[in-house]
Amino acid sequence: MPTRRVHHLAAATAAATTALTTVLTALGAAPAQAAGPLHLVRPGESIQQAVDAALPGDTVQLLPGEYRGSVRIATPGLTLRGAGPESVILPADTARAGVPETAAACATAGHGLCVVGADDRPLTGVTVEGLAVTGFRKNGINATGTDGMTVRATHVHDNGQQGISQERSTRGVITANESTRNGQSGVFLANTVDSEGGALSADGTVVSGNLLADNRIGVTVRRLRDLSVEQNEIHGNCGGVFVVGDEGVPRAGALTVTRNRVVANNRYCPPNPRLDHIQGAGIVLTGAEETTVTENQVRDNVGASPFSGGIVLVHSVVGVANARNTVADNLVVGNGPADLADRDTGTDNAFARNHCAVSEPAGHC
Template sequence: MKKTLLSVAAAMAVAATTVATAGTAHAATVWTVSPGQSIQAAVDAAQPGDTIQLAAGTYQESVQVVKDNITIKGAGSGTDGTVLTPPAAFPDNHCGSHQAGICFRGTVDGTDGPTSHATSFVTGGRVTGVRIDGFRVGISLSATDGTRADGNTVLNSGSYGVTDTVSKNSTIGANVISDAARAAIYVGNYNIPASHTVVTGNKVIRSAYGISSYDSSGVDVTRNAVSGSCSGFFSFSDSYRVPGGELLNVANNAFTSNNANCPGQYGFPQAVQGSGVILVGATHATVQQNAVSGNIGPDPMSGGIVVVTSHTFDPADPTEEGDISVTSNVLHGNGPADLVWDGAGSGITFTYNACGTSSPSGLCSAS
């Protein structure tokens, strides 16, 4: 079934006529929205299972989804597709308070930070084919389960390109993200041990900490390309809040020339520059089959793949880093070294890595 949204009132009237099938099942509806019409009105009128189809053109909105299984589908993420830019005034809701473009939002008993818990999840849902430009946060997934953000372009975010917080089983894939002030993609699923988040096939350019995860478990970072940032992938204290949580897996990515300079900021005191992969206080992690080159900087966390304790930066952090495998990576032209380890932790292994330099020496398996 397909509907065209003419106004809020008309949308609500049309939604009321949607025909149910099989007794209680909702017949999925496609709501078509054109420039000048309201995406939020279509979302508000939609029922779980519906699709919001956005025509090509520019929309000035911040859109919040608090229902299950809603798809927002643009006409493509190029300049001639669906373009979302900030409104003159943001709405009075979670999405608006974060100055975000598109938000999927469940219920959280905190502020989406490390001490927060989701009390109810928005399940399913997807945003795809949208070009999102100039928001503080491009796409926010908060207290969601099984939500997808894929095939989008996210530009010029004042904070993050895509955030995935207090959520589980998300897929963030095949997006192009550039010029995010903090990180292009940020995963913080915190107190959720049963999560499995997939970050795959994204292209990230000039976005501070590139792809990052904090206090998270069950994160797969695969087949992404990150360049021109301060770091390619940055993990801090992952898994310590959820002992026994699934693995952090960083595999088959390309981290190239991430030589921008991020001074100590956002509560993290250490400057970051010229880092391919950084694991700070990580546990249960594998870094494998990545191509890491040309990441050069002067800081303690500079280099190709860097494994360091979190105690240096946060003495109160209870993490005991360990069970980390760095294997079968190809590294060259990184400085001060291709592989860097501060010697802390237990069960940390470096095997079959093709590289030329390491600190301490002897971590490379081939030159």
């Protein structure tokens, strides 16, 4: 390779790394370092080709610019890194050449970035950081069958369904992201979306320090256990946080929602065949057990939905009551029709030391 070319690559890589460091530092996330060889991708080049060429532990580095087409990751330990929100993954231009075979299933499903493992062989140690994913028909970042996946400092916006989605995955870290204006949830965590079943353990998955705004729901946790949702800024959605369970065994729950700021989630989202309309919903538990909701600031969530209010307990769509949940030490003010609302039939949920004005029924403030 000519010396001039080597110098150009080194300069471009250094610039991209410096840009990412600036983004991560501003968001309070520690910058990551490349663990293996670096595969540099420029605008107009194929991310998928670089991903396919990478080995476990390698880093695929995107320079600032637009990248068209879905990307599928199935290599353990791979890092896909942009130079901040200026590195943008967009749907493919239909006038261009065909989608690479390795990305075809992801593109056909309508997702932007797919990280794919298997139930019996999870994909381990993948990191996605410092890039934007926007405009896809379904999910921006879609992960299934992963273990120890990190999604950090991404801007995932204006996708048709979920912003960042993980199913059948464990020990995930979703931190310092902006997930906005997605058709469903900013962050969506579930056992699975295509079959019924009891809750799975997420083995300590953490959703922390994210900005989740103008989605249908900020964070949805569906049929999972053993995870935490903490220190997120959640505003302008129809609903802030939904913990969703049903009659499946084990039940959803045994998780923590703590130190989040959940403010003015007052958009109106119309009903669907499964749920009534959503508006003005702060933190909602439905069909959950043994969940701790503590030290959150929940303000100004107002609506006339069954889910409306600051912190709300309501039975699941199949009539399963919440059980043995604890709501304590929260600042819950300015919500309507109530700051704390127990609209369920369960009798063993605890409310303690919350600062609020109106509870339903009376006596929880």
